[in-house]
Amino acid sequence: MHLSYCTNVHPAEDLAGIIEQLDTYALPIRQRLDADTLGLGLWLAAPAAAGLAASPSERRRLRTELDARGLEVVTLNGFPYEAFQAPVVKLGVYYPDWTSRERLDYTLQLARVLVDLMPDQTPYGSVSSLPIAWRTPWDGSRAAAAFAHLDELARGLARIEAETGRTVKVGFEPEPGCLIENTTQAAALLAGVDTQRLGVCLDLAHLAVAWEEPAEALERLRVAGVPVVKVQVSAALQADAPLETADVLQAYVEPRFLHQTRSRGGEATDDLDAALDRKLPGPWRIHYHVPLHAEPVAPLTSTVPVLRTAIRELLASSDCAHYDVETYTWGVLPLEQRPRDAAGLADGIAAELAFARNLLSMEGAAR
Structure with a gap:
């Protein structure tokens, strides 16, 4: 099992910036955890990925820099294409989507x-990607283009394996508001792809926002023959009485990311401010990744109980080996919970990783 933290929380988008962030964040986090090795779920923006893919010497350089700091990479986050920590991201994170050649090229x-980054003994590497596209617009021609690209993706991964002897799998990440929002849609839309190399990246915050029961979700994927190739260990924001706590929720309204909101009764909005305006009946779960180890602003809670159940079910029924802590929202948290500096962010990520490590150890021991 490989535990890592996702570096899409950091804004660096070129190789020099990526190496700098290793010293600013990753190395201090490893030291705080007193770990010989720290796993990174590395995010490479499209220009950096293209440059590295074209240059074996640059790939060797990055691998050397990782090794020198006791860092290892078996998984990449290929969902955001670029500019993920820009002042405004919102719907932009879903483009280019899988109807576009750019998305295919980037993923390959x-x-x-x-x-070239994976340790030699690693059985497979994983890349997470967006769940095909945002739900609209969608029609037959876009579907044909997207699934043709998925077929080409599988062939490209097979070529890489034939050339290098290394296996890479791509997991499509169900997310609220997208073409694949939940495991029901994942099972229906991905059952016909090459499931030796393609599957699901199961984000546990998204699973909770969709109000899915973990055991049922995993069984649905198993029956459809769609593997879980990667798990994003994350928790969403929950408001049991949102209309009575609107003033507290307002502190989580911010301009950078979408915070899709779902009520237990099935009502939905594409952002938190819209849910507040419409006064959706509660309880709500909100696509707002919150730190795993710390409670949100009271009286709000998080979906950590769903996370715990999901981890237990995954360890019992799945052979997925990649668990990546993905809290990318540290910079937009309410001010009293936001890190003040780089050292504070390193402290927070280290605390999350310790939480996840302990949870995986406890649930694994109890299995």
């Missing part, structure tokens, strides 16, 4: 990079 470039 990531796979090419990953085979």
Whole structure:
């Protein structure tokens, strides 16, 4: 099992910036955890991925820099294409989507990079990607283009494996508001792809926001023959009485990311401010990744109980080996919970990783 933290929380988008962030964040986090090795779920923006894919010497350089700091990479986050920590991201994170050649090229470039970053003994590497596209617009021509690209992706991954002897799998990440929002849609839409190399990246915050029961979700994927190739260990924001706590929720309204909101009764909005305006009946779960180890602003809670159940079910029924802590929202948390500096962010990520490590150990021991 490989535990890592996702570096899409950091804004660096070129190789020099990526190496700098290793010293600013990753190395201090490893030291705080007193770990010989720290796993990174590395995010490479499209220009950096293209440059590394085209340059074996640059890939060797990055691998050397990782090794020198006791860092290892078996998984890449290929969902955001670029500018993920820009002042405004919102719907932009879903483009280019899988109807676009750019998305295919980017993902294969990531796979090419990953085979040179993975430790030699690693059975497979993983790349997470967006769940095909945002739900609209969608029609037959866009569907044909997207699934043709998925077929080409599988062939490209097979070529990389034949050339290098290394296996890379791509997991599509169900997310609220997208073409694949939940495991029901994942099972229906991905059952016909090459499931030796393609599957699901199961984000546990998204699973909770969709109000899915973990055991049922995993069984649904198993029956459809769609593997879980990667798990994003994350927790969403929950408001049991949102209309009575609107003033507290307002502190989580911010301009950078979408915070899709779902009520237990099935009502939905594409952002938190819209849910507040419409006064949706509660309880709500909100696509707002919150730190795993710390409670949100009271009286709000998080979906950590769903996370705990999901981890237990995954360890019992899945052979997925990649668990990546993905809290990318540290910079937009309410001010009283936001890190003040780089050292504070390193402290927070280290605390999350300790939480996840302990949870995986406890649930694994109890299995």
